[in-house]
Amino acid sequence: MIRCIRLTAAFSFLLLVALLVNAGRVQVYEAENYGASPANRRGQIVRYAQPRGAVLVAGRPVTGSRDSGGRLRYERTYTEGPLYAPVTGYASQTYGTSLLERAEDGILSGADDRLATFPWWDRLTRTHRRGGSVRTTINPRMQRAAFDGLGDKKGAVAAIEPATGRVLALVSTPSYDPGELSGNDAAVGAAWRRLNGAEQQPMLNRALRQTYPPGSTFKVVTAAAALESGRVTDIDAPTDSPDPYPLPGTDTRLGNAAEGCEDAPLKDAFRASCNTVFARLGARIGLAGLADTARRFGFNDRMLRIPSPVAPSNFDTRMDASQVALSAIGQYDTAATPLQMAMVAAAVANGGQLASPSLVDEVTDARGVVVAGGPRRTTRQVTGPVTAQQLQEMMVDVVEHGSGRPAAIKGVTVGGKTGTAQHGVRNEGTPYAWFISWARAKDSYEPAVAVAVVVEDAAADRADISGGGNAAPIARAVMAAALG
Template identity: 85%
Template sequence: MIRCIRHTAAFSFLLLVALLVNAARVQVFETERYGANTANRRGVIARYEQPRGAVLVAGRPVTGSRDSGGRLRYERTYTDGPLYAPVTGYSSQTYGTSLLESAEDGVLSGFDDRLATFPWWDQLTRTHRPGGSVHTTIDPRMQRAAFDGLGGKKGAVAAIEPRTGKVLALVSTPSYDPGELSGNDGAVGAAWHRLNAAGPRPMLNRALQETYPPGSTFKVVTAAAALESGEVTDIDARTDSPDPYPLPGTATLLGNAAEGCEDAPLKDAFRASCNTVFARLGAEIGLRDMVGMARRFGFNDPGLRIPSPVAPSNFDTRMDASQVALSAIGQYDTAATPLQMAMVSATVANGGRLAPPTLVDKVTDARGVMIAAGPHRPTRQVIGPVTAQQIQDMMIDVVAHGSGKRAAIKGVTVGGKTGTAQHGVRNEGTPYAWFISWARAKDSYEPAVAVAVVVEDAAADRADISGGGSAAPIARAVMAAAVR
């Protein structure tokens, strides 16, 4: 009898050990797999059991939380949702997150280990920490000026502080209210399908995720390549450029919308936006040096984050001489985001140094204690200071005496470059109107802001001046807010 009891006790002990081992396996080694299982609702319920952290603009929250009373308790709310949607993105219980809500989701949802004093203890006890706050670099006055300037047009604005790379404005229109997507009821699904089916594509962030042919604004990059390579040593010297210009290896003649482009010096060609001069320069500089200069400005970079992902701007690396010539005037397959062209303008304004753009100034916990400063990545020298100064002078000339006059601000030094980008089959689409610029207060040595504006449905003709007519006034409003 005693022997049977001993065997039973030993067997029971083995069963208990097996149970404990299996529990340990599930709790320690399989926790991530079970947690990621779509059938496991505990993680989703825990995610929404407390308010989400805030996204702040100039210290003021532009996001909040609402108690729905349901199992997924707290839903996201937005203040001035359409104004800040290109910055915040959406946080939806049904469709996930986007843009800054996605890039900083760990902080905002409370799951980032930086929010805990002892992360290992919180993991062991399954403690859900309060969400932290993300402080953006956005200037509300500049954001509003850009949004109101675009109005009902399809387009985008990106503005950067040249010295630091801080993104001061990020606007895409038409926009949408991300609050419509916050919950999980039928209205959210209906809003999602309506917004995605809309012809103007309001959920597309045109400032970060859409690339456009940059047209004549790319001539800033070509001018930099010409000066840095030694192809041009004097911006006031004749360039030996015919008008029209026969594209190398073809029978195609490239003309100009402006007069007086034959053999025009670089400075005059920049002001008048002579296609022939810049196309010839691009072909003479050659593919390797043009690609190298474009890359130094940020083109062909698939890893750009601010921390929201940015679509890579394109400058082809395999082209013949005629295609290089067209690419040098911002056509062929050359394509850029508005943020990329703001980076080009900011580099010139900052003496040839590029400060990588960033949208986050700092991150704080629920008590307001800073847990991380914004990324301070080192600047890099893209072009020499002398080259930068020469291009600055040419951009100032465009605003003072050329097609950028509508960007001028009294008492402020403004440099700019207009552009009209043709697109579509046989270039029959409505040209995109571009304007890139920078502004510096008269009593300051540092530029206050660099701006890029693109308008898709500009009411303008195909002349280069359309960028000055449709896009320059928007840039002027943003720059005026910056130097006010």
């Protein structure tokens, strides 16, 4: 009898040990797999059990939370959703997050360890912290000016503070209301299908994720390469450029829309946007020199984050001489985001120094205590200060005496460059209208803002499309808002 009791006790003890081992295995080794299982909704229930932290613009929240009363209790809400959608992105219980909502999800959802005094204790007790806030660099006046300026046109605006890299405006139109995607009911699924299937692609962030041929705005980069390489030493000296210009190794002759481009000095060619002068300069500089200058301005950077990821702008590094010539005028397969072209203008305005762009000033906990500043802002020398000064002089000349006149602001020094970018098969697509610019108050040595505007206006008459006519007035409104 005693032997049976002992055997039963030993067997029960083994079962207990096996149970404890299995419990430990589940809780320690398999916890991550069970937590990530689609069948386990506990994580989602906990995630949405409290309000999400706010995205702030000029200290005011442009996001909020609504108590839905469901198991996934709090849904995201947006103030002026279409205006700030290219900044915030969406936070959906069904489709996840995008843009700043994704990049700063840890802070906003409360999962980031920086929000806790003792992170290990919160993990041990499975405490879910209140979400913190993200203070953006966006200037609401400039954001509104860009949004209203684009109106019902398809396009984008990016504006940067040249000295710091702070992103002051980021607009993409047509836009959408991210609040339509917040919940998990049938209406959310219908909105998702409608927005993704729309011909106008309202969910595409054209300022960050779409690249366009930059057209003549790229001539700023080509001019910088010509000056830095010594191919041009005097911007007022003739350039010995024919009109038309035979592209190297081909029977194609490149012409100009403007008059007086033959042998035009760099300054005059920049103001008149002479394709022949810049194509010939590009061929003389060569692929290596032009590609290096483009790289220093930010082209081909696949790691750019603000902290939302930015599509890399392209400058091909494997081309023949004729393709290099076309790339020098912003054609062939050269492509840039509006943010990239704002960076080009910012580097010129800032004496040849390019500050890394950033959309976040600081993050705070739920009580408003700063837990981290924005990302470390680095600068790099893109051109020498003398080259930058010459580029500034040429860009000011475009606004004062050339196609950039619609961007002029009384009492303000404004530099700009227009562009009309051809695209499509045999360039049959409606051209894109570009304008990049910077502005500096007359009594200041520091530029206030650099702006890039691109307009895709398929409804416009092809002959009426120009960077000066379509894009420059929008840039002017944004610069005026920056200067108050």
